[in-house]
Amino acid sequence: xxxxxVMSMADSAAVETxxxxxxxxxxxxxxxxxxLRDEATILRPERGGMRIFWIxxxxxxxxxxxxxxxxxxxxxxxxxxYEAEAIPDKFAETLAVIREGRDAVVxxxxxxxxxxxxxxxDGSYVGDCANDLWxxxxxxxxxxxxxxxxxxxxxxxxxxxxxxxxxxxKDSWERIMEGDQLVVxxxxxxxxxxxxxxxxxxNAERMTSxxxxxxxxxxxxxxxxxxxxxxxxxxxxxxxxxLRAPGDAEDGLNFVNSHVVNIAKETSPSHFHPxxxxxxxxxxxxxxxxxxxxxxxxxxxxxxxxxxxxPDLRDLKRHEEHPLKPGDFAHIPPGxxxxxxxxxxNVLTVPGFKPHNEYYIDGDIEAAGGGAPFNPELVNLxxxxxxxxxxxxxxxxxx
Numbered sequence: 001x002x003x004x005x006v007m008s009m010a011d012s013a014a015v016e017t018x019x020x021x022x023x024x025x026x027x028x029x030x031x032x033x034x035x036l037r038d039e040a041t042i043l044r045p046e047r048g049g050m051r052i053f054w055i056x057x058x059x060x061x062x063x064x065x066x067x068x069x070x071x072x073x074x075x076x077x078x079x080x081x082y083e084a085e086a087i088p089d090k091f092a093e094t095l096a097v098i099r100e101g102r103d104a105v106v107x108x109x110x111x112x113x114x115x116x117x118x119x120x121x122d123g124s125y126v127g128d129c130a131n132d133l134w135x136x137x138x139x140x141x142x143x144x145x146x147x148x149x150x151x152x153x154x155x156x157x158x159x160x161x162x163x164x165x166x167x168x169x170k171d172s173w174e175r176i177m178e179g180d181q182l183v184v185x186x187x188x189x190x191x192x193x194x195x196x197x198x199x200x201x202x203n204a205e206r207m208t209s210x211x212x213x214x215x216x217x218x219x220x221x222x223x224x225x226x227x228x229x230x231x232x233x234x235x236x237x238x239x240x241x242x243l244r245a246p247g248d249a250e251d252g253l254n255f256v257n258s259h260v261v262n263i264a265k266e267t268s269p270s271h272f273h274p275x276x277x278x279x280x281x282x283x284x285x286x287x288x289x290x291x292x293x294x295x296x297x298x299x300x301x302x303x304x305x306x307x308x309x310x311p312d313l314r315d316l317k318r319h320e321e322h323p324l325k326p327g328d329f330a331h332i333p334p335g336x337x338x339x340x341x342x343x344x345x346n347v348l349t350v351p352g353f354k355p356h357n358e359y360y361i362d363g364d365i366e367a368a369g370g371g372a373p374f375n376p377e378l379v380n381l382x383x384x385x386x387x388x389x390x391x392x393x394x395x396x397x398x399x
Contacts, residue, residue: 002275002311002333002334002335002336003309003311003320003333003336004307004309004311004320004322004330004331004332004333004336004338005018005330005331006307006322006324006328006329006330007328007329007330008327008328008329009033009056009057009197009199009289009327009328009329010327012033015031015032015033015329016033018031018329018331019031019032022285022331026350028049028203028204028205028206029201029202029203029204029255029350030046030047030201030202030204031199031200031201032046032199032200032201032202033197033198033199033200034053034197034198034200035196035197035198036058036060036192036193036194036195036196036197037195038194038195039193040191040192040193041191041192041193042189042190042191042192043182043184043189043190043191043192044184044189045184045185045186045202046202047202047204048186048204048207049185049186049202049203049204049205049206049207050183050184050185050202050203050206050207050208050209051183051184051185051200051201051202051203052181052182052183052200052201052202052239052256052258053181053182053183053184053198053199053200054179054180054181054198054199054200054201054258054289054346054348055176055177055178055179055180055181055182055196055197055198056178056179056197056198056199056289056290056291056326056327056346057178057196057197057292057326057327058177058178058194058195058196058197059175059176059177059178059194059195059196060175060176060177060192060193060194060195060196061173061174061175061176061192061193061194062173062174062176062182062190062191062192062214063171063172063173063174063190063191063192064168064171064172064173064174064214065168065171066168066169066170066171067167067168067169068167068168068213068214069085069165069166069167069168069212070082070165070166070168070212070214070215070219071127071128071164071165071166071211071212071215072127072166072212072214072215072216072219072220073126073127073166073219074119074126074127074128074164074219074220074221075127075217075218075219075220075221075222075236076218076219077219078166078219079172079174081168081169081170081172082166082167082168082169083166083167083169084122084124084125084126084165084166085124085165085166085167086123086124087120087123087124087125087163088159088162088163090159091125091159091160091162091163092120094152094155094156094159095116095117095120095125095152097148097149097152098113098116098117098149098152098153099117099120101144101146101148101149101152102117104144104145104146104149105143105144105149106139106142106143106144106145108139108140109136109139109143109144109153111135112132112133112135112136112139113132113136113143113153115129115132115223116129116132116133116136116156119164125163125164126164126166127164127220127221128160128164128237128240129156129160129163129164130160130240130241130242130243131223131237131240131241133156133157133160133243134240134241134243134353136153136246137243137246138356141246154246157243157246161210161242173193174214174216175216176192176194176196176214176216177196177216177295178196178291178292178295179217179236179238179260179291179295179296179346180214180215180216180217180238181214181215181216181238181239181258182198182213182214183209183211183212183213183214183215184213185206185207185208185209186207188209188213190213190214197327199289199329201256201348201350203255203256206255210242210253211239215238215239216238217236217238217260217296220236220237220238221236222234222235222236223235223236223237224261224262232262232264232293232298232299232301233262234260234261234262234296234298234344235259235260235261235262236259236260236261237257237258237259237260238258238259238260239254239256239257239258239259239352240257240259241254241257241352241353241354242254242352253352254351254352254353255350255351255352256348256349256350256351256352257348257349257352257353258346258347258348259346259347260291260344260345260346260347261344261345261347262293262298262343262344263340263341263342263343263344263345264342265303265341265342265375266375266377267377268339268340268341268375269339269360269362269375269378269381270308270310270337270338270339270360270361270362270365270374270375270378271337271338271339271358271359271360271361272310272313272334272335272336272337272338272358272359272361273286273334273335273349273357273358273359274334274335274357274359275333275334275335276334281351281354281357282351283334283335284334284349284350284351284353284354284357285331285332285333285334285349285350286331286332286338286347286348286349287329287330287331287332287347287348287349287350288307288324288328288329288330288332288340288343288345288346288347288348289328289329289345289346289348290305290324290325290326290327290328290329290330290343290344290345290346291326291344291345291346292326292344293344296344298344300342303341303342304323304341304342305323305324305325305340305341305342305343305344305345306321306322306323306324306340306341306342306343307321307322307324307330307332307338307339307340307341307343308320308321308322308338308339308341308373309321309322309332309336309337309338310336310337310338310361310365310372311336311337313335313337313361315368316337316361316364316365316368316370316372317368317369317370317371317372318370318372319372319373321373324343324345326344337361339373339375360378360381361374362374362375362376362378362379362381363378363379363380363381366379
């Protein structure tokens, strides 16, 4: 049975043991730990691939030269040395069709569509709408009663990759802190200085990056919803999901996703990701990198963060509870039921999130009658199939 593994990032031996074990099953992926203490260095790949650094403690600075391009700025505004790039003509034409046909958008799709349009103005488009497209993809099609508008919305999945950039016009050092993400690839290095600690992950088979080299939470749009405190909402995506097209069930462009969220027990669903891949995709491992809520002025209200796990989906009377604190790192294997409780966390998934790959089990836990904790507000949250049916499916089946 798959059990979660929880360790402190300060425990080098535990992190190294986990990294070796994970690499045995995923030979191209290498987790690690990086620390800088009141010094300067250059971040580079270790194995010739795409290497990501997630800061979980401390702060410092990164040197960003003129012509650095980023998709930040839809949260807090970027510094004045940045200028939003002109919107690509094709993308502007697509957005114009959607805006002109906004009244034909079905009611359920209005929120993500409005969020997509809100980033457009003054001849530019600021930030990444991939998360809004993710929400749109989860809604029944068509998304508009007008075929031209529905077609335009579907076109965004391909066109959004080239839109939303801002470019810097002078060199300078800029602050980085807990929750921020840095990316290096062969030929693209980053100069950093300060005192901070990172979890790292390198894909030795990925030589390029489709995301900016630096993504800072303060400059990203807050899309709080789902697993967040009602009274302290926070949900930002430094490495969001990209689907090649609506309905894409494969692993997509991302070998990993990252979103930082404040998870409250009131809104957190018990769920699992299937222990096998669907339609040619890989089973999804999930990780918690626990952050300090004080870094972003969030109040814990005296609550204790924890991870609840259900290691045997056929026996939901059994559960484990693991207390969590800033600097902890947890691995949740595929097929493990779990629920984050009152925790501010960078949620990572390998591979990145895929549509319709999350199965809710609060109703099943209640029905099991064994006294295991569940969210009573979400017992009616339904899946495509009952757990028994899903676990009996072939690995190439679709829910």
